[in-house]
Amino acid sequence: MIDKGMLKQNSLTGKTVVITGGGTGLGKSMGQYFLELGANLVIASRKEDILNDTAKELMEQTGGIVLPVACDVRKYSEIENVLSAGREKFGEVNVLVNNAAGNFISPTERLSHKAFDVITDIVLKGSYNATLAFGKYWIKHQIKGTILNIVTTYAETGSGYVVPSALSKAGVIALTKSLASEWAKYDIRSNAIAPGPFPTEGAWTRLFPDIIADKIDPLKRIPLKRFGEHEELANLAAYLISDFSSFINGDIITIDGGESIYGAGEFNSLDNVPAEMWPQIEKMVRKKK
Numbered sequence: 001m002i003d004k005g006m007l008k009q010n011s012l013t014g015k016t017v018v019i020t021g022g023g024t025g026l027g028k029s030m031g032q033y034f035l036e037l038g039a040n041l042v043i044a045s046r047k048e049d050i051l052n053d054t055a056k057e058l059m060e061q062t063g064g065i066v067l068p069v070a071c072d073v074r075k076y077s078e079i080e081n082v083l084s085a086g087r088e089k090f091g092e093v094n095v096l097v098n099n100a101a102g103n104f105i106s107p108t109e110r111l112s113h114k115a116f117d118v119i120t121d122i123v124l125k126g127s128y129n130a131t132l133a134f135g136k137y138w139i140k141h142q143i144k145g146t147i148l149n150i151v152t153t154y155a156e157t158g159s160g161y162v163v164p165s166a167l168s169k170a171g172v173i174a175l176t177k178s179l180a181s182e183w184a185k186y187d188i189r190s191n192a193i194a195p196g197p198f199p200t201e202g203a204w205t206r207l208f209p210d211i212i213a214d215k216i217d218p219l220k221r222i223p224l225k226r227f228g229e230h231e232e233l234a235n236l237a238a239y240l241i242s243d244f245s246s247f248i249n250g251d252i253i254t255i256d257g258g259e260s261i262y263g264a265g266e267f268n269s270l271d272n273v274p275a276e277m278w279p280q281i282e283k284m285v286r287k288k289k
């Protein structure tokens with residue numbers, strides 16, 4: 001458990017950060033750390049009561065200022081409203097964290113087209129809506145901007161049972177890389193973080209329900225044999241939105257304890273072979289000269 005932040009005090013002073021989905025889970029944890037580092041914070045999601053509670057809690061904890069704005073990222077006009085509310089309150093908005101998401105496990109053939117729509121609309125459309133609204137504004141007013149997209153490790157490999165999420169996050173990676181090239185001339189950087197499993201109520205209830213706990217143990221797939229700590233993700237995110245990472249643009253940074261490369265290595269499951277079996281295995285294999 002890391003209880004001290006990585007960056008120096010006031011590393012984010014002068015920045016106003018908008019986090020979509022900032023009322024809960026990883027968005028809330030990132031927001032807390034950004035406030036500790038001196039940023040102003042806008043949190044935006046659908047549930048106003050949760051946003052208000054989080055804003056109050058974070059302000060009490062950190063002494064920073066948080067503006068909660070109800071917003072459905074699927075609606076462009078509501079995103080524009082978040083931007084104007086943030087500018088009105090703080091004078092300027094210069095960082096966007098696309099963190100809002102929807103997801104659940106299901107065999108793909110069980111999904112209705114509306115189930116596909118709901119996930120792709122939140123994740124892909126929500127991310128490009130916010131990116132477009134903020135980007136247009138920054139370009140028009142010649143403001144240096146930073147975009148950080150929260151994706152997933154399976155966006156690059158694909159994954160069964162979360163197909164709408166996988167395809168949407170893959171689109172967000174393409175968005176990140178494309179704009180890192182196109183908008184660099186406007187001093188707008190785009191990067192993404194691909195987290196492995198970090199316990200949150202939102203993810204755990206929809207992806208690892210108790211009823212299948214004996215069938216899927218995500219810990220078994222992680223070489224470091226533990227889940228991520230929210231502070232670890234918050235440290236990486238703070239670095240990527242800070243000026244210390246000014247030359248990082250278009251990168252997708254994985255933070256997963258080695259989970260994704262473990263899954264890719266064909267023989268990594270030999271971890272399950274007990275050490276005492278290796279002399280016997282070696283003997284058998286050596287015989288086959």
Ligand code: HXC
Pocket residue numbers: 101102103104105106110111112113114115116118119152165196197198202203206207
């Ligand atoms: C099949 C489902 C379903 C399920 C909903 N649907 N849940 N289909 N299995 N479990 C279908 C519905 O029947 C409906 O289609 C359509 O999807 C829309 O459902 P609604 O309930 O009307 O949608 P809504 O109320 O907008 O809720 C959106 C939601 C919900 C995505 C379904 O879960 C949500 O609000 N999620 C937000 C938070 C979240 O998901 N957090 C987890 C992020 S974790 P029909 O045809 O019936 O009308 C993450 C990390 C991954 O992304 C990596 C971890 C390691």
Ligand code: NAP
Pocket residue numbers: 020021022023024025026027044045046047048050071072073074098099100101102103122126150151152153194195196197198199200201202203
């Ligand atoms: P979470 O707490 O459920 O966060 C998702 C947030 O998105 C919620 O605050 C939700 O708030 C908001 N949201 C959903 N639909 C929205 C909409 N239409 N408009 C605006 N906001 C909306 O889950 P989390 O685990 O912290 O996930 C945060 C991010 O990390 C997501 O991008 C997720 O894909 C990513 N991630 C998480 C993990 C993990 O292990 N936890 C791993 C990889 C990637 P409302 O319901 O109020 O709208």
